[in-house]
Amino acid sequence: MQLYNKLSAEERAKLIDEAGKERLTISFYKYHHIKNPQVFRDHLFLEWDKLDVLGRIYVSDEGINAQLSVPAEKFNQFKIHLDSISFLENVRLNIAVEQDNKSFLKLKVKVRDKIVADGLNDDTFDVTDIGVHLKAKEFNEMLADPNTVCVDMRNHYESEIGHFDGAVTPDVDTFRDSLDIIEEDLKDNKEDKNLLMYCTGGIRCEKASAYYKHKGFKNVFQLEGGIINYVRQVNAEGLENKFVGKNFVFDHRRAERISDDVVSNCHQCGEPCDEHVNCENEACHLLFIQCKSCQEKMDTCCSIECKEINALPFEKQKALRKGTHNSNKIFKKGRSEVLKFKK
Incomplete structure (x- = not known):
């Protein structure tokens, strides 16, 4: 079998x-x-x-x-x-x-222990007591409400290349990191503001909405089906698209273009760019944004050091990697000081 x-x-x-x-x-x-x-x-x-x-x-x-x-x-x-x-x-x-x-x-x-790594103790709150699901039209209407705070529940490298107009985009590496930051930032508005959340496909908001209701937020809403479903509804119903840039995805495509706007920049030269790459050095694989010009100049590497290592014969590269641990190498979330224009 x-x-x-x-x-x-x-x-x-x-x-x-x-x-x-x-x-x-x-x-x-x-x-x-x-x-x-x-x-x-x-x-x-x-x-x-x-x-x-x-x-x-x-x-x-x-x-x-x-x-x-x-x-x-x-x-x-x-x-x-x-x-x-x-x-x-x-x-x-x-x-x-x-x-x-x-x-x-x-x-x-x-x-896995969980289907999303949220770091929460689910026994401490009712995970089924979720926020109100909104379709694209309803989401647009609430987004325009001045009494609404719209929060991107994704990580920094996702929201950097695309997000909803006016959304709060926490500078975090993990979903768990964003939960406490958002609660702290909005602690004085738990009862009088609409907390409107979105993510890629909806799963992170499903847990986060229940968590925030448990934490005392009275008006909690989430985009049903996330950005992916939103775009399909916008196209099918002829609605105004409020998402600017690209939607980051966790597969070999890395992103889907939603609008023509380029809201990020090359991490090496600063020119407008929203193309994610992984550093070609097998021992690094840092995920970062790199324009075509810098890709050619740097051989799709994040630094001179990585470029020099990547130019070595395969066996020598392999020997240098021996004994080192390279976790999460496909979408490594690390931040690097070598990236001059990294936000």
């Missing part, structure tokens, strides 16, 4: 090219008590592997958080399987604004 990947990312990419068929990038989440997350995880892997589903899926005893890529021709089969799972029947699916057949190259279904 195969319960893990056997193909490398390179092998899978080649197969996708050879197949020449369209794929859909989709995300969804659901908070639900799962009695045996490991059994559920294995079931999902077996069923989705048959359908050539790829992606990053987290399962825990509190629910599921999924970001995945499905062959377009097998979408109906995938949906039938989802609906066969009682708590996932008719779950909202956020379909990506911009599609890329190689958004994911492996199927990874992992059991």
Whole structure:
């Protein structure tokens, strides 16, 4: 019984090219008590592997958080399987604004303590007592209300390239960091202001809204389906788009362009730019913003030191990395002093 990947990312990419068929990038989440997350995880892997589903899926005893890529021709089969799972029947699916057949190259279904790393003790408050969900039209109306404080629940590297007009964008590395900062900043307005929150697909706001209600906030609202669902509603209903820039996503695309506005700058030269890259030095992989000119000049590296290391023969680079630990290397959240124009 195969319960893990056997193909490398390179092998899978080649197969996708050879197949020449369209794929859909989709995300969804659901908070639900799962009695045996490991059994559920294995079931999902077996069923989705048959359908050539790829992606990053987290399962825990509190629910599921999924970001995945499905062959377009097998979408109906995938949906039938989802609906066969009682708590996932008719779950909202956020379909990506911009599609890329190689958004994911492996199927990874992992059991985690939580489906979002929030650092909260869920036993101390009612996680089901959430804020009011707003659709795009309602969100725009509340955003225009002077009595509203709109807060971006994402991290600094996400909001830096795109955010809602007028939103508060906490300069944080993690979701957990933002919770206390926002509470402190708004402690005097818990009863008289509308707390309006948004994130990429809605999952962070789901937990945060319950947390803030527990902390005494009286008027808590959240964007239903997050930025992804908002853009689809705006386009479908001809609404005014209040999101400027790009929406950061956690797959190989890195971002979806929502508006033509470029609200960030190259971290090396300061020119307008919103293109995230990972440093080419295997021992670094720092996520940062780099324009095409600096990419050519620096060989897609974040510093002269990394550029020099990256130019070394592979075996020598490997020897230099020996004994070092490089965690979270795909989307490393580190901040670096070598980036002159980093906010």
